[in-house]
Amino acid sequence: MATTSLVPSSADDPxxxxxxxxxxxxxxxxxxxxxxxxxxxxxxxxxxxxxxxxRALISSVGALTPPEPPGGAG
Structure with missing residues (x-):
């Protein structure tokens, strides 16, 4: 008689x-x-x-703003 585990294993399911x-x-x-x-x-x-x-988007402002180019905006 084989037994199965009820706890998922990371090897079985990522x-x-x-x-x-x-x-x-x-x-x-x-x-x-x-x-x-x-x-x-x-x-x-x-x-x-x-x-x-x-629908709701939850994020920080820093994650939504594009990065500044090197050397600033000038």
Whole structure:
């Protein structure tokens, strides 16, 4: 009888769970940015009444501004 592990292994799945500190996660999100999307549908008796599509970009200003050319703006 073979047993299987319920805990994912990084060898099996490259996107497996790995613990990460909150500071590291916040640094990565603000450094590169992240897009959060979601869809909400309000319906009654299988009749869609309201549909909302939500999109939000979370990033630092420094990550969104282009780098200055060498030698300044002059």
């Amino acid at each position: 996107l497996a769970y790995r613990p990460i500190a909150l500071v590291d996660l916040l640094d990565r999100v603000l450094g590169t940015g992240v897009v959060v999307t979601g869809d909400i549908t309000i319906s009654i008796a299988d009749v869609d009444l309201v549909y909302l599509s939500l």
